Amino acid sequence: MSGSKGGIGKFLREWIFTIDHKRVGILYLIGSLAAFAVAGLMAMLMRIELSSVGPTITDPNTYNVWLYFHGAAMILGFQIPALTGFFANWLIPLQIGAKDVAFPRLNALSLWLFWMGIVLALLTFVVPNPPDIMWTAYPPYSILSPGNTAFYSFTVLIMGFASIAGGVNLITTIIYMRAPGMRWGKLNMFVWCTMAAFILQLIFVPILGTAVTMISMDKYLGTTFFSPTSGGDVLLYQNLFWFYSHPAVYVILLPVLGIIFDIVATFARNRIFNYKVAVYGGVGGILLVSGEVWIHHLYASGMPNWIRIGMMMSTLLISVPVGLCVLSIIGTLYRGAIEFKTPMLYAVGFIFLFLIGGLTGIPLALAALDIFIHDTHFIVAHFHYVMAVAGTFSIIGGIYYYWPKFTGKMYNETLGKIGFVITFIGVNITFFAMFFVGLEGMPRRYFDYAQMPQLEDGQRLVTYGAFILAVGFLIILISWLHSLFAGKPAPDNPWGSKSLEWTTTTPPGPGNWPEVPxxxxxxxxxxxx
Amino acid sequence: MRRRFYPLLSLLMVFGLAGLSSAQSEGGHYPTAGAIPDIVEGYNHLWREVMIDITIIGILFALVTLYFLFAYRRKRPNQEGKPVKLSKAAMLGWAFIPIFVFMADDLYLGAKGWTLWNTYRTPPENAYEIQLESAMWSWKFKYAGGVETYNELRVPAGKPILVRMTSADTIHSLFIPDFKVKEDSMPGRVTYLWFYPKEVGEHLITCAEYCGMLHSNMSGKVIAMEQGAFDSWLASEQAALTEGGA
Amino acid sequence: MSVLRLLFLLSILSLAVSVVPATAEYVQVPENSHDPSILKIDETSFLGAKVRGDYLLSDGAGREFTLESRIDSKPMVLVLSYYECDGVCPTVNATMKEMFSSIEGHVPGRDFSVLTLSFDKTDDALEMGMFEERIGFPGALEGAWKVAIMKNPEEIETLTKSVGFNFFWSNSDKVFAHPNVFIVLTADGRVSRYLYGAQMKKKDLGIAIAEAGFGKTGRSKIKDLSDLYLIACYSYNFEEGSYTINYPFFIGVGSFFLSAGFIFISILVFKKRARR
Known part of the structure; x- marks a missing residue:
């Protein structure tokens, strides 16, 4: 990383007040990995709690706070910032041949907002009566709850501001700051995917913002937006929430797919199979469909029958654009020259995890089958496969892939591969077993399952898997630390990629290129x- | 083209949102059916079919991927891939054929799911109706005639049961895993579900919507009794009620 | 000086503040000695309750029909009252008459019907005929609004109980004490909404009918769309017993439009610039 000739103070000033898109990106990464670590710790604690019937290590209140923090931090603090903060900020100017983003100061502002959000979220563990309302914060519970719902609302609002600022900034960058000759038809898949994700953010974040604001007003100012006794409607919040939060799934998925596309193309040294169809059909299709399916989160919520069946059909149709993307990823392997370096292993792992996660989405999309598996561990396993794990594999794979570029050091290939193998095994034990626990009827967000003691063996298996997963993540962390302190200097283009970001020096200096390529x-x- | 896209998109969404957010209590429309279909059997049947379907797709994709990974591994350090140049027709073919295949599968499953969905949401004509009022953290079942039970849903076996639900405080979800049914109960709206206990027996009820501290302790039982036993139980409860009230 | 003035003002203000609730206490003379909670409808328990369709009714002309045939797969407003009532019943029915034909978008007879049902066991068909006359509805509305008694007077309490409607005979006042309520039934004969006569507005009745009839097969889709608009824009307020504007819905949709609008404008600006 950057030298610290002027002492630690200057070093800190340089980083904290930086407006360089690469440093902003790396600070985003550090923040999101911190959120990942704490939220992951919560997950481990919850798994220990669930490993046996009855209270194991804590009480329900504490458990609910862990669960709240795990969900909220993983999505709002880790995945969205890592993808639309770190990768988008760091990578997009490099991939389109820009010297920086369009509004560097706005970029710094969005970073600081994000860090404020992280701090606010972490205050959960300090304040009395921490929020215990889950990341969905359904009223009336979020209003009745003794917890401080405001921490949730303000975290969401601040993170929302950060991502709107980031979205405006990067969309402008992509539109106006492409290098001469960088036409739309030859942008990296990642650029396309991220741009689509930012469009979704810009359209839908305000709706989540209003929804959580109304929650806080109901709780603290005595309004009755969601109180049925005074003309409010309980169900409306869920509609507003999922109207944002379902597209948010694609805000995560799209950049994830983009990273995988780029990794696969580089390591297979092959063109993206059917690039135009992947862009217009796949990415564009997801953009179009994502806003019209949110009722599938409300299949068992008492929505009218006709709308549930209607959204079942639109939900099933998501398989079309997503299927086109997967087809393009797999097609890129065809007649390639595949080299199995660590990032590629993660990409391959992603394909399989995403297959399992995506296909188990089909029974969930069918309203009739969802009635039973809704809100059980089955759905927990499903979204962990598709979003949490496949997404995290893509993020980790992407970090390994760009590691030489942004740190200037090579990582240890053996350590990286060991880390992959262990996490891959851990993930599949954890979440595959969880499918079966869910099918036995274990509802989600349970602190205990005294009424279903027969599930103890399954739950214990899930917990073992989680521990293997934790070991895997530790090894990944060790491999990164090892590389930072003892890694060999990296060449400019270690993977032989043809993408633009590899043509600059390692690590890229201020302005990225001496002159615009x-x-x-x-x-x-x-x-x- | 792009200019038309956003108004269209926004129109679609607002329409959606209007419809959806609104539709107040479906309180009333429980379409009814004559014969008693079997939800559990329908569920198991559809589940098996979907599992076969996704297993085939999954294995197909996985095998192709594995084959590619093996067959096209890099053999020389500087080797590059030999990308296929798709003609325009091939490009569109690789777009539309998969689209049609996916859509065909979607529609097939959708049609199957539609039938079962109607079964789920169409209580039989002669269903026995019980009211549920959920609260943190218990289930209160109210029978015609004012009999109330807590956390014990006593039902006559061999009769479809319709549960009409509201909630006193927050959202709960009545979940009976054995009968594969679940529906949220909430204040201000009326929701319903129905199930069909064919035989005498006990089944677990549990809460599937997060409702605070004792969410995981909010369980109860469906107790399916012989019709005669149920009638005499209800009568005795009712007698106790009038005695107590008088 | 100014401090004095302030103190003076403050004392006047405090006086005013204390007087208002005091007068409120004073003015609220209890109207009768009954415990009003007996008459209260336990709405949460009875919303969605099914009313049996096979009750046999009889109208002023002595014609017999079932309750089901009145509902006839459209919403129905059930008005429970009795002939000799000199209290609220005439008012309730007069209110109904006033609103009946002027509910926007809902044609009586086609989109909904009204049934005034006597709960007084001693009322007979003759009195029903007079009742109709007293309400005085023109013949054209005949099909849409009927006044009826139970064929079997013993059944009336079964019916009123099944919709949570409590009443009793007050010996001292020589009247029935009963709630002043319109019960809106869905096309399947389930209780969809209680609207209280005193506060009810015409708008409320229209929305309640829209709500009760929404999504019923056999209705035109355009009708459903216009109903959807009503249902989406208003939500029922249990405290006030009337419909209020569904603010969160407008806020949510508004925020969506705001963001979508901004994006649209930026696209326009971008295109303009790109063309230059």
């Missing part, structure tokens, strides 16, 4: 020519 004859996927 000419991209007239450039093709990020121009292999085999």
């Amino acid at each position: 000419d991209c007239e004859d450039f093709d990020p996927y121009g292999y085999g020519e």
